[in-house]
């Protein structure tokens with residue numbers, strides 16, 4: 209079916225909003241799902257990535273159903289997200305802890321360290337004068353490294369909410385050039401792009417390898433929807449997913465702000481001022497310029513006010529109003545300048561041009577003659593002055609906005625819009641679709657689907673002007689004086705704000721110390737309980753090795769051991785290079801799977817490049833894919849091992865890591881800590897042949913792995929009815945047995961259940977011994 213629609217999804221702070229659009233940019237439907245945010249300590253804000261994923265599925269499904277469109281008529285989807293919301297993921301892309309929401313300020317101390325590092329990458333922070341916000345990626349990652357080193361160490365990927373979503377949609381882990389440029393100190397102007405020097409100065413070199421290694425421009429195709437994602441969203445598998453970026457920046461595209469001189473003003477609880485420039489410059493009091501952050505050659509300069517809609521809403525609630533009509537009417541009756549009332553809009557600090565998190569709001573100049581209309585209008589004026597102050601800093605640095613295209617809450621107030629236009633003396637343009645970020649996503653999706661040739665053409669077709677609010681010259685002249693009074697407030701009040709903040713900080717530190725100790729104890733207890741539950745759930749497993757079976761009658765022998773109670777069947781895939789023997793490959797696995805479909809084929813790869821066989825073995829019917837940490841291609845790199853294990857899991861197999869007898873357990877501890885594998889295989893004989901003598905040196909290794917791992921531990925080689933129990937007593941729950949099962953004194957019908965019984969008995973003994981040791985430790 210010809211694609212006629214695209215889906216744009218705006219992953220905001222409080223909810224996710226999906227819209228179905230046609231190719232002229234007309235929205236057919238919108239649907240939202242809320243996100244809960246947790247505030248575990250003052251200034252901290254966290255979200256659960258599972259909630260993002262659930263919300264995305266719910267919102268997209270509802271939007272499609274409301275629009276009544278056939279999902280096969282959808283050409284592509286694009287999601288934007290809040291930025292910079294940081295998440296640490298394991299190798300399978302699952303979150304290791306809740307995400308640090310963009311507004312989370314716990315890394316203020318680390319932000320100061322970043323600002324002080326003196327690296328050239330700080331050019332985007334007020335030309336090196338800073339400051340750097342705690343909102344950004346590097347301060348947040350540094351906080352993780354310093355305060356939760358285990359999470360930092362275990363994290364296979366540290367990325368943004370955007371990258372998490374795209375990974376789960378497509379299976380591809382990539383970064384967006386937009387997010388990386390505006391919040392990760394990445395620059396297209398630097399060879400390789402990454403802020404390597406800055407990371408080195410901060411001792412954070414590891415972060416560069418944890419970031420997604422590929423960086424894609426906005427609107428590029430990340431990949432097609434996986435089968436699981438397609439089912440989750442109710443869309444066709446393989447549907448193109450376009451690269452998105454920061455919600456506000458995608459809003460620029462939805463407003464058609466992509467030409468030099470244009471500025472997008474995105475209003476909500478805060479204001480964001482995003483200007484488009486074709487020149488790269490840096491200056492005090494502004495953020496950016498971020499080269500190529502929007503499109504190639506389309507650079508962005510940024511300013512921001514933290515409390516705008518939120519300050520107005522705060523006052524409305526304070527005076528007990530449900531809506532804004534009464535306050536707007538009262539404020540409209542007050543003349544510009546509010547008869548001496550001047551406010552400072554820094555209720556949650558100042559983002560630009562002062563960048564002072566400790567600054568606060570103020571209402572000054574009050575007399576007993578003033579009413580709430582004065583205060584309400586003065587608040588609105590202060591927000592408009594704050595915007596003008598940002599424009600002033602931009603003009604001083606070479607960027608003069610010629611028009612402002614505005615979206616969000618402020619567009620609902622004529623008073624507010626007119627005051628903005630009058631104070632700054634520029635036209636304010638409104639477009640037809642107020643949901644600029646969702647439309648911006650839809651535009652990028654349309655480009656990714658090839659339904660419009662490029663972003664400028666898509667903007668021309670999909671963004672439509674609604675009306676223009678022109679400035680009034682006389683009122684502008686009036687406001688110049690009041691603006692001067694506003695500008696004088698911050699320097700006058702700053703010393704008081706800073707000493708009050710120092711007192712608050714001292715109190716907060718005392719409270720946090722008490723809280724932290726309690727939280728750590730609770731976390732430890734939870735981890736122990738989880739590991740205990742995982743251990744209880746493990747099975748006692750025998751995996752007969754078909755290396756000792758009759759190769760002329762393999763299917764018959766496999767059927768026999770499965771019927772005898774073998775939960776797994778061990779298939780040794782030897783390549784004659786990694787071990788001096790050549791055995792079985794994918795065609796035999798395929799044939800076994802076909803003939804004995806209920807056999808769990810536990811494939812053990814003793815091959816030099818296990819990564820070359822993962823897809824083939826999965827397709828052949830392998831149920832477990834175990835490879836060696838020593839294999840060239842893995843080469844003791846837990847990163848490479850985790851990536852291969854994740855590939856195996858993504859193909860529906862369990863993932864196992866194997867160690868030769870001489871390899872110490874330490875080599876795989878990071879892999880275990882990251883939860884990257886389901887099984888650890890410990891060889892108790894030299895790899896290559898069946899019928900060798902069990903080496904008891906494997907037993908302390910079993911115990912060491914069990915101390916760190918709640919998954920399957922399988923011991924392979926030399927297992928007999930005499931030693932099986934002692935191996936399980938050391939902590940193993942699965943044993944490979946070749947000659948004992950297929951060529952032993954007892955037939956498989958006796959040997960298999962006998963081994964299972966011995967493993968179960970050994971595990972019971974292990975449990976009592978570890979419970980006794982724990983009790984001793986507590987005394």
Ligand SMILES: O=C(CO)[C@@H](O)[C@H](O)COP(=O)(O)O
Nearest residue numbers: 753895896898899926946947
């Ligand atoms: O991988 C191997 C040996 O390299 C094993 O799987 C053996 O096949 C086990 O056989 P037995 O030692 O139990 O005879």
